[in-house]
Amino acid sequence: MLFFKLLTQTAGIVFIAMILLWLLSLRLRNASIVDIFWGSGFVLLAWLYFLQAPSNPAARAVIVIALVTIWGLRLSLHIFWRNRGKGEDFRYAAWRKEAGEKWWWQSFLKVFLLQGVLLMIISAPLLVALRSASPDYLTWLDFAGIALWSIGFFFEAVGDWQLTRFKSRPQNKGKLLTDGLWRYTRHPNYFGDAMIWWGYFLLAASAGGWWTIFSPVLMHYLLLKVSGVAMLEKTLSHTKPGYEEYIATTNAFLPWSARK
Numbered sequence: 001m002l003f004f005k006l007l008t009q010t011a012g013i014v015f016i017a018m019i020l021l022w023l024l025s026l027r028l029r030n031a032s033i034v035d036i037f038w039g040s041g042f043v044l045l046a047w048l049y050f051l052q053a054p055s056n057p058a059a060r061a062v063i064v065i066a067l068v069t070i071w072g073l074r075l076s077l078h079i080f081w082r083n084r085g086k087g088e089d090f091r092y093a094a095w096r097k098e099a100g101e102k103w104w105w106q107s108f109l110k111v112f113l114l115q116g117v118l119l120m121i122i123s124a125p126l127l128v129a130l131r132s133a134s135p136d137y138l139t140w141l142d143f144a145g146i147a148l149w150s151i152g153f154f155f156e157a158v159g160d161w162q163l164t165r166f167k168s169r170p171q172n173k174g175k176l177l178t179d180g181l182w183r184y185t186r187h188p189n190y191f192g193d194a195m196i197w198w199g200y201f202l203l204a205a206s207a208g209g210w211w212t213i214f215s216p217v218l219m220h221y222l223l224l225k226v227s228g229v230a231m232l233e234k235t236l237s238h239t240k241p242g243y244e245e246y247i248a249t250t251n252a253f254l255p256w257s258a259r260k
Helices: 002-028 033-051 059-083 090-122 124-131 140-167 188-206 210-226 229-239 243-249
Strands: none
Touching (some): 002 090, 033 090, 059 124, 090 210, 124 188, 124 210, 140 188, 210 229
């Protein structure tokens, strides 16, 4: 009952945040701002869970709130910096064109409300890890979760940094990044994001939250089949010269040595 009450309260706050964000997007004519909020949304939820925890939080809770804050704020700042001055993302621009005059209300349902619901569902491991007081010591699952998070954060942050640096050089315009982490996987940032959520799940599992496995599974599926790899590959295969050869030699997701 306590978990249900907390979920209800935080869902109301997330709903208000998404409405405000939606209204701002109408003003700016740019639904892409929802992507900037994605990482920060989990930070908001994590702190809401954490601040309502017992006065003496377990070591696990302190670790989780630190990991989520570092990851979420970095992701939001990266997307903000990447998108500045570029207008609306091609995905939302296409939906806007398809919907026409109906887009103003469809964008709320299709983009902002949907992402708000996903935030609540996917944050389940954070809720368990931040609210459960037992066991009051770190287990091997906690250390395994921290290790997975660290691997994921490395791939996501370094992959994003390498791509940003590559694109900032004029001589690379129209070219394909195929070295660094991008030599071993075509999407190191998406792989890293998936590992981060499996790390959060293990931290929750240490506190008895095995049932939250739907969260990393859902996140994994979204990254691979919906808004991540599948959508980006479909576009890059038609717009980026040499991408078909890149597909033939480099794994899409799991890092591995390049194939001949």
